[in-house]
Each structure stands twice: as C-alpha cells, then as structure tokens.
Amino acid sequence: MIELPELPEVETVLRSLKPKVLNRKINRVTVINAKTIKKPDATAFSCCLEGQRIRDINRHGKYLLFKLSSSLVLVVHLRMTGRLIYKDSSVPPDRYTCVIFQLDEGKELHFQDVRKFGTMYLISCDELDSFPPLRILGPDALDPQLTLDLFIKRLEKRHGQVKGVLLNQSFIAGIGNIYANEILWTARIHPERWVDSLQSWEQERLYQAVREVLSTAVKLRGTSLRDYVDGEGNPGEYQHHRKVHGREGKPCPLCGHPIIRIKQAGRSTYYCQFCQN
DNA sequence: CAGGTAGCCTGTTAGC
DNA sequence: TGCTAACAGGCTACCT
Structure with missing residues (x-):
C-alpha cells in the first residue's frame, strides 16, 4: 500500500525543514532528473538558484513555497512519492534522488522521488498569484480565514x-x-x-x-x-x-x-x- | 463549460 | 516458483 503526501504530510515536512534551512545559502544545484523541473529548464533552474538564500518556507495546500532572496520562489509539489531530505554532504544520494541542493556548512537537501511525478518550478514572487498551478487553488483547508x-x-x-x-x-x-x-x-x-x-x-x-x-x-x-x-x-x-x-x-x-x-x-x-x- | 479520462512513473502485489 | 498484469495516485492536458 502506498501513501501520498497530503496537507498534514507537507506541513510536517515544512516544520521539520524550516529550522534547518532557513537563511541558509544554496551553493550549487544538481538536477539528476530533468523532468522534475517544469520551469524554467534544468540549466536555468540550477543557475538561478545558485547563491540564493532561503528566506522563508510556506505552504498552500500540498505545495511548498521556498521564498528566496532576489524575489524568487521555489515551488515544490511532492505528488505521490516525493521526499525532501536534509542530510550531511558526506551521505551519498540514493538511487531515487532527482535533485540535489548543496547548501553551506556541508549540508544538502535531496529531493528523492521513486515515481518521478514530483514537480518543481522557479518563479518570481510577483508571478505567484497568477501562476497556473497555484492560481486555481482554493483556500488552504487549515487556513484560519476559512470560516x-x-x-x-x-x-x-x-x-x-x-x-x-x-x-x-x-x-x-x-x-x-x-x-x-x-x-x-x-x-x-x-x-x-x-x-x-x-x-x-x-x-x-x-x-x-x-x-x-x-x-x-x-x-x-x-x-x-x-x-x-x-x-x-x-x-x-x-x-x-x-x-x-x-x-x-x-x-x-x-x-x-x-x-x-x-x-x-x-x-x-x-x-x-x-x-x- | 463541466465532467470524464489518458498519461506520467515504478515498486508492490494479486493472480495464473 | 516465476512471470505478468493490475494497481496505487495528484495533477495536467485533452476529449466529449
């Protein structure tokens, strides 16, 4: 039986990652599975991310939103089997690793995905509201404003x-x-x-x-x-x-x-x- | 325009 | 026992 990340799982990932990666610098990005990156292409994606700092992490529904310096937002959807794992750079990637974010202080964030359905987008923060996957979303199911x-x-x-x-x-x-x-x-x-x-x-x-x-x-x-x-x-x-x-x-x-x-x-x-x- | 569905993917499991 | 086929499932794109 397969489980899938829904709101509570995505929220848990956010809470466990946030204290570890907040204000950390992304030194280098390695895209192993190019299909994970939906926008822009994998080369531009890596290039734009390098040198950015992670300023905040938010969630809307099942989407994770990493707010970066220079008004960029990294949008991540884990779909069925995606995982974001924070680890020491001495630990080698497993066979399902699709993207590696090398951070400072010898740490890495690995995106692993057995079925490779997970997706990432890098957009500017003023695109957020008009960006197709996010634009159609209703209010978050746990949003306090959802009375x-x-x-x-x-x-x-x-x-x-x-x-x-x-x-x-x-x-x-x-x-x-x-x-x-x-x-x-x-x-x-x-x-x-x-x-x-x-x-x-x-x-x-x-x-x-x-x-x-x-x-x-x-x-x-x-x-x-x-x-x-x-x-x-x-x-x-x-x-x-x-x-x-x-x-x-x-x-x-x-x-x-x-x-x-x-x-x-x-x-x-x-x-x-x-x-x- | 709303509703239905193929396709994306691969590990696990049911069935022969 | 060993193989194959069905299944799991979120979301987009395409169809009616």
Missing part, C-alpha cells in the same frame, strides 16, 4: 459527489484520497452523496471534520504507510488513527460493520455503509 460561512458558500457553488468535491483543489486545497475518506467517515456522510443534497447540519459536520481530521494528522506528523517521511526521514503516526482508509473488510470503529471499498473516479473510497448516510 464555516465561507466553507458553506464555496460548497454551495459545487456540484457532483461530495468525495470528488473534497479532492478538488480549487474548492479547498490540501485534501487527498486518504484524508477525504477519513473526513467523510468523521462527518458521517456517504462519499457518493451529491453536495447539493447536504443539509446545513451536514455541511457543518463536514467543515468540522475537515478541520479536526487534518489538525489531528498534523499533530501526529502525518500518515506513513510506505513512502512518506519528514525532512529528517522520520515517519508520521496518523496511520494508527485511520478509521476507514485501507481498512476494507475490517470493522468500523464505531459500529463494527465491515468497511466497504468502492471506486470513485478511479480512486479507492473506503466507508462504513451504516455510519455514513
């Missing part, structure tokens, strides 16, 4: 099944398949429900579940099923708290009935047919 009112307003503009809406990053950003399943179980809403049919108390339960599930997962440093580790290579703990995801046939923690698995838009959905209506 219940705003959540419901955005929800009521949506159509289709509630699971699909949760996964749509233009609705709110950061939720992937694992947490969508966990959120819907917590909200006791059937994943195939049409969003238009949700009653106001169900909309509110959904909002509360989004916040509760994601903030708990952040506290537990994310879910580690196989690939995900934080910036120091440590796994998270949320996998022990999962109620439905990856638990087909196992008892629902609330009612004991077996968890059902179905496919929605090609992705596995896990739910309890008794608790979720």
